[in-house]
Amino acid sequence: MIEKHLMKLRIRDAISAEEEAALAAAAGDVVRYAADQTFVTAGQELGNSTLLLEGLICRYKDLSDGQRQITALHVPGDFPDLHSFTLKYLDHNIMALTPCTVVQFPHARLQSITEQHPHLTRMLWFMTNLDAAIHREWEVSLGRRSALERTAHLLCELHVRLSVVGLASDREYALPITQTDLAECLGLTSVHVNRVLKDLRERGLVEFRGGKVVIGDLAELRRAGEFDPAYLYLERRPR
């Protein structure tokens, strides 16, 4: 069940048959979540980490005035709360943005992996470090890029990340979330996201409509967002 989701790891390093078996053995229950279901709450003690098989997941924090910031978006093959293995409880909530299928990995079994499979452990550690790299790029977007740049950048990032797991073609991918969800990723209001999307569409760069992203001009879209995928660590060595 998890075989095809190891693709993401294999890009970066070899996984032995033994390691693959150990991971498969660590897998626990398969669970489904409904759209908009918050299945991990900040502060809650956790005994499992979750591998996303199907659907989209976000991690978010709410502010006292009702504002929300989404701090991460997850696509199939991601481990949205692998970090809860060492943290024990989280500082944020986790929600399914669409109906999702996940596999749970009991922390006790992950602990066995750390005791018996150091190389696999380092690969899991790598995955949480990759998540942090994406956080950093989002910090740059939120801190320094304009609304248009930020939006273009995020659409480029998702294009790459979904391509890696075979869920995007050269020109399009499914993104069945609302403009409000996007706004909460981008630190903008949904009203403004709407205007930015209109602008991107009218310039022929990209169209987001009906839960689908259609890229009109990938080179221009990347330029508009100053997108450089280096931070996604798709290369084993720096260029």
Added chain:
Amino acid sequence: MIEKHLMKLRIRDAISAEEEAALAAAAGDVVRYAADQTFVTAGQELGNSTLLLEGLICRYKDLSDGQRQITALHVPGDFPDLHSFTLKYLDHNIMALTPCTVVQFPHARLQSITEQHPHLTRMLWFMTNLDAAIHREWEVSLGRRSALERTAHLLCELHVRLSVVGLASDREYALPITQTDLAECLGLTSVHVNRVLKDLRERGLVEFRGGKVVIGDLAELRRAGEFDPAYLYLERRPR
């Protein structure tokens, strides 16, 4: 040499004598960096990770138009590039903000730790996950908080983090960086940071002057920044 810097880890979990010895044995050269010295460049292959003993370090990314975003600030006891152990090269630069003393940990020795000390490995993994938690809180600040809230929040965060390593009293701590550095953390211009600091000072909340932060009213400062230290994982269990 590293004993007192393990404080940060001991808050969260017990370190055995054997683990402490293993860590000490992994320590390599002690190195000094001058203020403003960038000692790790994005894309550079790395063979060491760095434990900060003295001084302040930042991690940052530059944009093509000359803007800069600082994505993390590090205080003594932090491991600013521990993640390079699994990533091999980094997506960002690392710079000393003040004169610094660090100890380098060769990745080969860290790899031995992952092979012989699973519990210690999990604690190191925890440290990188804590960095990611701080990244997330910064995303919230950058995305959703006003300039004043953001600034107050950062000053509160540093107060807590420096207190943990004995470098802050109840009311003050040294922060020998410029307003421009602060602005680059906060996603603001230095001109605006200056106005915000004036506002905070006139309200009696906090004063930042001459490289020193003096807190006038901690409770009010925390309220102004909506600061909740939960994301710093100072408690082993959720409240």
Added chain:
DNA sequence: CGTCGCTTTGACACCTCTCAAGGGGGGTGG
């Protein structure tokens, strides 16, 4: 005592937010 980097302040511009209203599409119940 001059220089240089950092801080401070003012005036004005502009990006994004707020508030408000209307449009469209899909699901549900009568």
Added chain:
DNA sequence: CCACCCCCCTTGAGAGGTGTCAAAGCGACG
């Protein structure tokens, strides 16, 4: 099968927070 409703998208007008540009003050250091 139709009508209604709700959620989401779209658009406009005006407000406000932060950026830009510019200049002067200040302090450390040589």
